[in-house]
Amino acid sequence: MSQRMRLDGVGRRYGMRGPWVLRDVQLDVPVGALLRIEGANGSGKSTLLRLLAGIDRPTAGRITGCPRTAYVPERFPAALPFTAAGYLTHLGRIHGLRTPEASRCAAEWLERFGAAGHAHTPLAELSKGTSQKVAVAQALLAEPELLVLDEAWTGLDRAARGILDRVVAERVADGGTVVFVDHDPRRLAGAADSVYRVAEGLLLPRDGGTEERQAAPVGPRVVIEAEGPPGGVPGSAAHLPGAPDIDPGPGGTTRLTVPAAHSDALLRALLTARPPWHIRAVTAAAPPPGTAHEPPDDTSGAAHQATLPTALQDTPYEAPLS
Template sequence: MATALINAEHTAALTTAVRTQHVSKSFPGPAGPQLILDDISLDVAPGEFVTLLGASGCGKSTLLNLIAGLDTPTSGTVTTEGRPALMFQEHALFPWLTAGRNIELALRLRGVAKADRKAEAERLLELVRLDGAHGKRVHELSGGMRQRVALARALAQDSRLLLMDEPFAALDAITRDVLHGELTRIWDAANTSGSAAGGLSVLFVTHNVREAVRLAQRVVLLSSRPGRVAREWTVDIPQPRRIEDADVADLSLEITEHLRGEIRRHGRH
C-alpha cells in the first residue's frame, strides 16, 4: 500500500486539522517486523481539542510523531492543516538562551522580522502568564515555568495545530493543575477570537485518564499493542472543569474500565 505525508498548505482546503487514513506502522525486531499501529483512521476537526489515551507502549507517541512528520507510516496517509507545532514532556529549551531568546528563535525560523521579535516574544510570555521573564535563563525557572516557555515557543510558530506529547507528566500535581487551566484558557481564546486563521486544534497525548477528560472535547482510546482506535468519547462537561469534579470523575471511571480491559486483553496475548 502506498504511503503519504501531506501538508495541506499545498493541497485543497481541508475540513479537518488532522486526518489519518488506514495508518499502520511497523519497526524492525529480532523476530521480524513488529506492528505498533494497525489501521488507524482518525480525524481532528479545526478548533477541536482531542486527547489520545492508552496504556504505555500502545503507540500514542508513535502516532503523534507520524502526524508531526518526524516519521513516515508503513502504510496509509497522514494529512495535516499546515505544519504542526510540537510540545513534549521535556521542555527542550536551549539553556544558554534566555526564555525570551528561546521564543525569538522560533519567531526567527517563522520569518518574523528581527525588529519585531522581542515584542512578540514578550506578548507570548504574557499570554502564558510569565510577564517579565524575557531575560531569565532556563536554570532560573521552575519546571512549570519552563513548560510555560515551551508552550509560548510552540505558539510562536503560529500553527493552527498543536501536538502535545505528555507535556505535563513530569510536573507535580498542583503545577499540572494550573497548567491545565492555562492551556484550556489559551485554546478557548484562540477559538473565540474570530481569527481568520481558523483557531487552534490540539491533539494531546496522555496516559492519565482524568487529565484526558479534564482537557478534551473528545477522548480517543487506543488499544494495547498493536494500537488501534478502540473507542471514543465525546466530553460534554462544560469548561472550565476541575480534576475533582464529579462529572469528570464519573467519565474517568468509565474510561478507566475500558482501559483496564485493553491492558488485560494485551496481557493474554
C-alpha cells in the same frame, strides 16, 4: 487549515524488523476540534502524536492535508545556549513570524504563563516547570493550525495548567485543532470533541463525542446567563466555543452551559458577536448528583477553585518555580 487532515491506513515501526508500534490507523482530524488520545504507557500515543506533528513519517499508509503545526514535548530539558526570550524569538521566526513580531509574542506568552521574570535567564538555568512554560510558549507563538500536546501539562504549576487549559479552548474557538495526551483523566474533562484510545497498536474511538458528553458530563462546568438580541442564539450552538447546552433562563435570558475550560472563549464569542450579547451572570454549574468532582490538583486548597468558573478567577499567577 486549508483542507482537513487525514490519516489513512497509517502504521509505524522503528527499524526494518521492529514490531509495529501503530497499525492501520484511520483518523479524520476535523478543523477546530479538540481531540484527546488515551492509552497506557508505551502504547504508542507519543508515536501517534509525532506522526500528527510531522516529526515522524509513517512506515505504512499516508497522511494528507498537513497544516501549520506546533508541538509541545512532555519534557523540555533544553540545554540550549539561549535565554528564554532569545530561544522563543528564534522559534517564532522558524514558525514564520518576523523578528519584531516574534520577540513581542515571546514576551507576551512568557508573561501570560507567569514566566516574564525569566525571559533573560539562560534556558540551562531554568527550573523544570519554567522550561516547560518555554516549550508551551514556543508552540503558541504563531497561532498554529494544529497544536499537538504530548503531556504538555507535566511539570507546570497549577496556575499555568489552568492557563494552558484556557489557551487550548481559545485555540479551538479560533478555528485551530488541538490534539492532546494527558494522564490526568480530569484534564479538559468534558471539553474534548472526541476521545480515542491507543491499545495494542490500534487506534479506537473511545466514546461518542458530543452526545455522550452531554449525557454524562464530567469535569467542572460553567453557566452563563446572557441576554441576546431578539431572535435568540447566534447561529447554532455547535458553532459556539465549547458547544454549550442552551436553555431558556429567567427573565428572557439564555442559559448557556459549557465545560469550564471553554467559558472564557464562549464569553468572548458572545461579547464580540454582532450585535453583542449582554452577560447577566456567570456561575459554576451544580455538579450532577452522583458525580463527585475531584479537583484538578491534589492540594485541598484547589477544591473550590476547581468548580469556580475560570472566567471569574482572578488569574492566580503563582511565583514561577525557580
